[in-house]
Amino acid sequence: MQSWIDGQPAAAVNLQNRGLAYGDGLFETIAVRGGRPSLLDGHLARLTLGCQRLAISADLALVRDELLRYASQLEDGVAKLILTRGDSQRGYAPVAGAAPRRILQGSPLPSYPVEHAEHGVRLFPCQTRLGEQPLLAGLKHLNRLEQVLARAEWQDSEHAEGLMRDGQGRVIEGVYSNLFLVRDGVLFTADLSRCGVAGVMRAALLEQAALLGIPAQVCDLPFEALEQADEVFVCNSVYGVWPVRGVAALNWSPGPLTRKLQAVARTLLET
Amino acid sequence: MQSWIDGQPAAAVNLQNRGLAYGDGLFETIAVRGGRPSLLDGHLARLTLGCQRLAISADLALVRDELLRYASQLEDGVAKLILTRGDSQRGYAPVAGAAPRRILQGSPLPSYPVEHAEHGVRLFPCQTRLGEQPLLAGLKHLNRLEQVLARAEWQDSEHAEGLMRDGQGRVIEGVYSNLFLVRDGVLFTADLSRCGVAGVMRAALLEQAALLGIPAQVCDLPFEALEQADEVFVCNSVYGVWPVRGVAALNWSPGPLTRKLQAVARTLLET
Numbered sequence: 001m002q003s004w005i006d007g008q009p010a011a012a013v014n015l016q017n018r019g020l021a022y023g024d025g026l027f028e029t030i031a032v033r034g035g036r037p038s039l040l041d042g043h044l045a046r047l048t049l050g051c052q053r054l055a056i057s058a059d060l061a062l063v064r065d066e067l068l069r070y071a072s073q074l075e076d077g078v079a080k081l082i083l084t085r086g087d088s089q090r091g092y093a094p095v096a097g098a099a100p101r102r103i104l105q106g107s108p109l110p111s112y113p114v115e116h117a118e119h120g121v122r123l124f125p126c127q128t129r130l131g132e133q134p135l136l137a138g139l140k141h142l143n144r145l146e147q148v149l150a151r152a153e154w155q156d157s158e159h160a161e162g163l164m165r166d167g168q169g170r171v172i173e174g175v176y177s178n179l180f181l182v183r184d185g186v187l188f189t190a191d192l193s194r195c196g197v198a199g200v201m202r203a204a205l206l207e208q209a210a211l212l213g214i215p216a217q218v219c220d221l222p223f224e225a226l227e228q229a230d231e232v233f234v235c236n237s238v239y240g241v242w243p244v245r246g247v248a249a250l251n252w253s254p255g256p257l258t259r260k261l262q263a264v265a266r267t268l269l270e271t
Numbered sequence: 272m273q274s275w276i277d278g279q280p281a282a283a284v285n286l287q288n289r290g291l292a293y294g295d296g297l298f299e300t301i302a303v304r305g306g307r308p309s310l311l312d313g314h315l316a317r318l319t320l321g322c323q324r325l326a327i328s329a330d331l332a333l334v335r336d337e338l339l340r341y342a343s344q345l346e347d348g349v350a351k352l353i354l355t356r357g358d359s360q361r362g363y364a365p366v367a368g369a370a371p372r373r374i375l376q377g378s379p380l381p382s383y384p385v386e387h388a389e390h391g392v393r394l395f396p397c398q399t400r401l402g403e404q405p406l407l408a409g410l411k412h413l414n415r416l417e418q419v420l421a422r423a424e425w426q427d428s429e430h431a432e433g434l435m436r437d438g439q440g441r442v443i444e445g446v447y448s449n450l451f452l453v454r455d456g457v458l459f460t461a462d463l464s465r466c467g468v469a470g471v472m473r474a475a476l477l478e479q480a481a482l483l484g485i486p487a488q489v490c491d492l493p494f495e496a497l498e499q500a501d502e503v504f505v506c507n508s509v510y511g512v513w514p515v516r517g518v519a520a521l522n523w524s525p526g527p528l529t530r531k532l533q534a535v536a537r538t539l540l541e542t
Contacts, residue, residue: 003286012283013291015274015376020284020353022415023294029361054416055423080361082291085419090300090351090378092415092422092446105286107361131466132438133402135420143414144293144363145325148356149406151363152326167403175363195402 001074001106006099007066016087017101023142024094025084025101026050028200031109031238031269032079035072038269039237040064042200047083050139056085058100066102074106078238082142112239116160117262120243120254121234123174124159126150130166130173130195138198150175161234163247166195171221177236178202179244181229182257187216188225201235201265208264214257231255233262240265272345272377277370278337287358288372289365294413296355296371297321299471302380302509302540303350306343309540310508311335313471318354321410327356329371337373345377349509353413383510387431388533391514391525392505394445395430397421401437401444401466409469421446432505434518437466442492448507449473450515452500453528458487459496472506472536479535485528502526504533511536 002009018024028047031038044064051058063083071079082105086098128150136143150162161174172190173179178199180189187209192198209216226232232244232252241262243254273280289295299318302309315335322329334354342350353376357369399421407414421433432445443461444450449470451460458480463469480487497503503515503523512533514525 005286010286012285013288014283015276015281015374017291018419020288020291020355021298021413022419023413024416024419027292054420078361084291090349090376092418094419094423103286105361128406129404131402131404131407133400133417135399136402136416141416142292142294143416145295145407145412145414146404147363148289148293148295148365149325152365 001077003106004066004070004104006102013101013103014087016089017084018086018088019082019084019101019142022092023144025056025082025142026054027083027140027142028081029238030067030079030081032071032074032077033270035075037067037071037079039200039204042204043237046140046198046200047081050141051083053135053139054085054141055094056083056100058083058102063102066104070104070106077109078107080105080107084142110238116242117239120245120252121160122158122245123161123163123234123247124154125248126153126162126164126175128153128164130164132166132194134194137195138192140197147175160242165223169223171223171226172196174234177234179232179234180205181221181226182231182255183225183229185215185257187214187257188221189216189218190221191218199236201237201240201268204268205235205261205265208268209261226250231258233258235265237269240269272348274377275337275341275375277373284372284374285358287360288355289357289359290353290355290372290413293363294415296327296353296413297325298354298411298413299352300509301338301350301352303342303345303348304541306346308338308342308350310471310475313475314508317411317469317471318352321412322354324406324410325356325412326365327354327371329354329373334373337375341375341377348380349378351376351378355413381509387513388510391516391523392431393429393516394432394434394505394518395425396519397424397433397435397446399424399435401435403437403465405465408466409463411468418446431513436494440494442494442497443467445505448505450503450505451476452492452497453502453526454496454500456486456528458485458528459492460487460489461492462489470507472508472511472539475539476506476532476536479539480532497521502529504529506536508540511540
């Protein structure tokens with residue numbers, strides 16, 4: 001589907017855009033089914049938080065309206081929303097009054113092998129470590145060179161995802177996903193206050209776990225936590241939940257809590 | 272002057288460009304005088320290193336030729352060269368064979384107050400700290416949200432630059448410049464192997480210092496090194512050298528080594 005800028009069909013963005021110059025903006029990758037964006041409130045909540053932290057004064061009601069209109073025309077696919085601080089002349093200083101640019105791009109729903117969801121995926125152990133930057137941690141901003149470098153580490157189709165750690169070796173997330181592990185019936189996922197992207201599906205699963213009475217902890221996860229895990233899974237807001245079969249020398253089978261949350265994710269994406 | 276993409280006049284870049292999507296690229300900001308780019312070899316050397324480290328397979332001879340052509344038409348000004356990995360569909364994975372995009376933008380030479388060079392500037396002590404990422408440190412890549420956040424910390428015209436430190440409080444650089452300090456006749460500048468941008472003027476001044484027999488050390492600089500400095504200056508490849516008059520409670524006067532290297536920088540920019 002044709003892309004939009006500020007609600008109008010467009011194929012190109014002004015060279016003065018600060019998204020290009022500095023990665024000065026945010027994005028959301030949103031599954032669209034039957035013309036409706038999945039997890040809409042979660043995506044808008046993260047975008048709102050990003051705008052606050054980067055001091056981008058976007059009209060978020062307008063962003064929402066445009067996204068709904070775009071999704072209704074896309075029907076089934078993935079809508080990518082990019083929100084940049086707008087255009088400016090050379091120089092890092094944000095220009096007061098610059099109009100943030102709203103970009104919408106559509107692509108077909110990806111057709112992942114069904115085994116990813118059924119039997120799980122192997123994670124490539126990325127050497128690229130996530131740098132710590134508390135001011136940007138959690139946000140889905142446009143500065144994504146770490147993910148580009150990490151994703152370039154493997155070309156084989158055996159690994160559907162990569163495992164990303166921080167400089168201390170702590171387990172943080174996947175390149176495209178968040179990671180959960182289960183031990184003794186408790187759900188664990190990494191604290192993302194120093195690095196990482198706080199995924200919309202991660203937030204939704206934590207919320208659903210609380211409603212279902214599944215104990216969950218958000219905390220630092222040393223690599224040993226992975227070694228001791230009973231179950232591991234990754235999640236994002238396009239495919240939901242994939243069990244993790246292994247990473248490096250570690251191996252797991254899809255477990256009961258993974259299956260339960262996989263069903264929850266499926267429901268979240270379909271309603 | 273009209274911008275170019277891949278050698279052709281253009282005002283907009285394709286929405287699939289990975290520079291916009293992920294900040295997946297590099298840039299150089301080059302002073303142009305009399306139709307010639309200053310410090311050309313230094314800029315191309317840093318760009319080459321960046322391409323190697325990001326595995327961007329650009330035709331650097333072509334980049335050089337286009338830059339020379341663009342500069343000859345710009346006459347006097349600043350040429351900004353952006354080199355992105357090119358276009359791709361959604362997804363972090365670099366696409367084999369994608370053609371890197373060469374973007375050139377021109378602007379007038381900035382007219383800084385003459386006092387900046389003569390009497391020096393005050394640095395705003397930025398709270399934004401530079402995150403550590405050895406894989407990207409030194410490069411002038413397009414992931415520049417830290418600089419955007421740091422530059423947004425002050426609006427007054429009293430501060431012409433900001434001082435950026437790392438998470439440990441070590442002195443690294445300015446928002447737009449590198450920083451040198453002098454103590455007991457020795458020149459010091461920060462080691463940039465964990466964070467920071469290795470400026471082309473910084474490299475040129477270190478080279479010239481060696482030729483002039485001025486002892487220089489590239490090392491970690493705790494904040495106390497600044498407190499104990501006899502002279503402090505910042506440099507970049509547009510304005511050359513500005514003495515630093517002060518930051519927070521610290522104050523300096525432009526010293527002899529600063530003046531000597533300021534003259535060196537002027538010569539480098541004019542030849």
